[in-house]
Amino acid sequence: MKRYIALFTMLLSGGLLTAQEAVAPASDAFYNDLFVRMILIGAAVVMLVAILVLYRLLMTVIKVEQIKIYKEQGLDAYLEAVAKPKESWIMRQYKAWTAAVPVEREADVLLLHDYDGIHELDNKLPPWWVAMFYITIAFAGVYLVYYHFTDMGPSSLQEYETEVAVAEEQVANYLAKQANLIDESNVTLLTDEAALEAGKAIFVGQCAACHGQLGEGGVGPNMTDNYWLHGNTINDVFKTIKYGVPEKGMISWQAQLRPVEMHQVASYILTLQGTNPPNPKAPQGDLIEPATEGSAGETPAEGSSL
Template sequence: MRLVSTLLRGSGVLLALTTLAARPALAQAAETTAPAGPAAPGSQQLLLWFLLGTLALVILLIGVLTATLLVRLRPQLRRLYELPTVRSTWSGRVLGLAVGDTTLVRGEVRDELLDHDYDGILEFDNDLPPWWKYGFYATILFAIGYLSYYHVAQAGQLQGAEYAAEMQQAALLGAANADDPNQLTTYQALTTAADLSSGQSLFTTNCAPCHGQHGEGKVGPNLTDEYWLHGGEVNHVYKTIKFGVQGKGMVAWKGKLSGKQLLQVSSYVLSLQGSKPAGAKEPQGEKESPTRL
């Protein structure tokens, strides 16, 4: 017991020294941050790491002291473990781990042969290792908790919903600038006569050779019906004109037309909806509700 008390007094001294060493740094941090209001994020992070380091040191010291006590007291613990009233109990089996008996983990090996064999193969009547059984019980509890949380209470997202949410978040994070083809703009279609007139002029000069003078479609698709290959909302049309369609003959007009000119052309294209020009090309793509300007 003298050894135990000595070790405990030593641990108390170490804890006291650690506290005294941390107190000046904490006081200095408090004096530094008090006049200026909230501490800067850098100083807060430094203080957090200091406290975590101190806690880790204390835990390490406690672990070393505990291991030292177990080594010093192992003969007394073994004599206690050998008592019949102690060894058969759960706490006794835990105590057995401290003195080197791993029965609590590996179980009891009886090596009793069963009364049957197959092709000369004999079977021993041994229990499953406790670590295996406890792990199996843990999987059952986990399965019940998982079923209750995700399927009964529906408090968490299933794999499909979680994947969709992560892909949506990735798309938002990936759309870093206006020149990113994955970023969809949020423009409204222009409706003034001046903008639509400018859009018509740009369309006649740049788009009519492929889409026809009135958008009826030639090499390119018909732009006056309700069918669209790449979306008929103004921002989808804007994206198609700006970045083009690789491998389909639709060139990218980014760098050739300004952002306003691209929006003017997109707005003019939508103004052609339902105009039904002569010689219109057959519909292509998916049907969408017509956009009226």
């Protein structure tokens, strides 16, 4: 469709572009260019106005000729018909679209009702209004077919679902970004099942070799007792995981785990406290009671564990 409009405007504008291009229109990108489109439409408008002006001019010339001829031949009756100023097109349109019984002839359309002195006129509906009424009916028909009987237009439900899908994607993107912005200063304890499960999977896969399948300890310290070398708050644990204690055999994980994963495994580790697995490794570090929800916990004094 677009292509045809462009073609039409192009032809109308008298070959602004070569005929070659008109036969095989250039790429859509060309017509989608707003500037090109505006030029084409502008050219079409100018052409239309010019055509109109020329038409009026031609009609005037014809009229002048007619008057001249009728005068020469003494055809007064014709002369009168031609010379009489005609109502302008706009005026005729205006009258046609607003046709109503004029006030002077209202008596003709007066109904015989009388409501406390209020009378009713049986006037015609204004044609412009009637036309709009029929247009709305036609529109409703098209609408009905387009949206309800064919698959061309999406239903309200489909539109809703598309929008929800888009919004969900945005939320997911946002959350993913947020999750990866986590660091030791803003990390919070995760408690939802899914996150803890993910944390457990990471622990079993990456950490259990040194910290034991159940966190009972091995090369690395026991995670299930209340003794900590580097603190037991979520912030401390996250930090230990992220930067590690390389000189003591605990590597820095930030190159291997994404922030969200370190967040999950740190939260999981803190659920292991007090689980009393078999073969626990002897406590290391300082006794720190488990941080209760919301409390910051304690960090052992600098160097106390070394």
